[in-house]
Amino acid sequence: MRLQGKTALVTGAAGGIGQAIVNTLLAEGAQVAAVDVSADALAVYSQQDPEQLLRIAADVTQYQQVEEAVRSAARYFGRLDIMINNAGIGVAKPLLEHDPATDFDRITQVNQHGVYFGILAAGRQFSAQASGGVILNTSSVYAQMAAEMTFSYNVSKAAVDMMTKCAALELAPLGIRVCAIAPGRVDTPMLRQYEALGLWDHIRKEQMRQTFTQPDEIARVVAFLVSDDANCINGVTVSASDGFENFKYPLLG
Numbered sequence: 001m002r003l004q005g006k007t008a009l010v011t012g013a014a015g016g017i018g019q020a021i022v023n024t025l026l027a028e029g030a031q032v033a034a035v036d037v038s039a040d041a042l043a044v045y046s047q048q049d050p051e052q053l054l055r056i057a058a059d060v061t062q063y064q065q066v067e068e069a070v071r072s073a074a075r076y077f078g079r080l081d082i083m084i085n086n087a088g089i090g091v092a093k094p095l096l097e098h099d100p101a102t103d104f105d106r107i108t109q110v111n112q113h114g115v116y117f118g119i120l121a122a123g124r125q126f127s128a129q130a131s132g133g134v135i136l137n138t139s140s141v142y143a144q145m146a147a148e149m150t151f152s153y154n155v156s157k158a159a160v161d162m163m164t165k166c167a168a169l170e171l172a173p174l175g176i177r178v179c180a181i182a183p184g185r186v187d188t189p190m191l192r193q194y195e196a197l198g199l200w201d202h203i204r205k206e207q208m209r210q211t212f213t214q215p216d217e218i219a220r221v222v223a224f225l226v227s228d229d230a231n232c233i234n235g236v237t238v239s240a241s242d243g244f245e246n247f248k249y250p251l252l253g
């Protein structure tokens, strides 16, 4: 078990990728604080051993709530070692149909400010503990790729990649590593909106394996990246996309 004795906080813990991360970290021996905006959604963890899992309702768009979640987790487990800024939202909408009052800001608040607040709160906690730490941000292949209907999302994820680099540089002297993971298309409630748009089969065929990445496949890469096995990986966004960003839609097959 790679994370025995470690404590971690995961945001977006009630979502598709978040649940897989929480369960994988628990299986790797970590104690985990599961954070999500909805206390009801965190009921999925009601059967977990309270010595291993703490549920915290917090909105990542509010710095005070993120800081309080970090402090609560550190108080409860005695220390915090790993912060996973995973909460995110995405809405598929053509650019020219945007309401400029809402369509850019909401995604920016959750995906960009949420990660910024998580880096800041965890960085301060790790600094106060003087124990080092690891911060892992959930980015996306769309941080570096243009796509239709996801203008605000792609911009927010590009910011996540740069926050990862800048934070890694500035926090390295404190023994804090900062990395990101870039999933491609993962079968979660977020991706299922493409089913409602009638695009599910179309986007599935664009996948190298002709199938979507499963949340637990992402979670296993996350578990590696936050473990000491990845100590020499810092300041980068690691692609876990089935190669999605490297290949055009195949002409054959």
Ligand SMILES: NC(=O)c1ccc[n+]([C@@H]2O[C@H](COP(=O)([O-])OP(=O)(O)OC[C@H]3O[C@@H](n4cnc5c(N)ncnc54)[C@H](O)[C@@H]3O)[C@@H](O)[C@H]2O)c1
Pocket (backbone or CB within 6 Å): 011, 012, 013, 014, 015, 016, 017, 018, 035, 036, 037, 038, 041, 058, 059, 060, 061, 086, 087, 088, 089, 090, 110, 138, 139, 140, 141, 182, 183, 184, 185, 186, 187, 188, 189, 190, 191
């Ligand atoms: N599913 C994909 O194909 C895919 C691909 C690349 C990246 N990602 C990223 O992975 C992460 C997880 O996405 P997912 O696919 O599991 O989506 P999901 O919709 O299943 O889960 C997202 C979770 O974030 C929570 N959340 C939303 N706003 C919040 C807030 N303000 N405060 C706290 N929690 C909040 C939601 O309640 C939900 O539980 C996101 O950052 C997403 O951008 C997903």
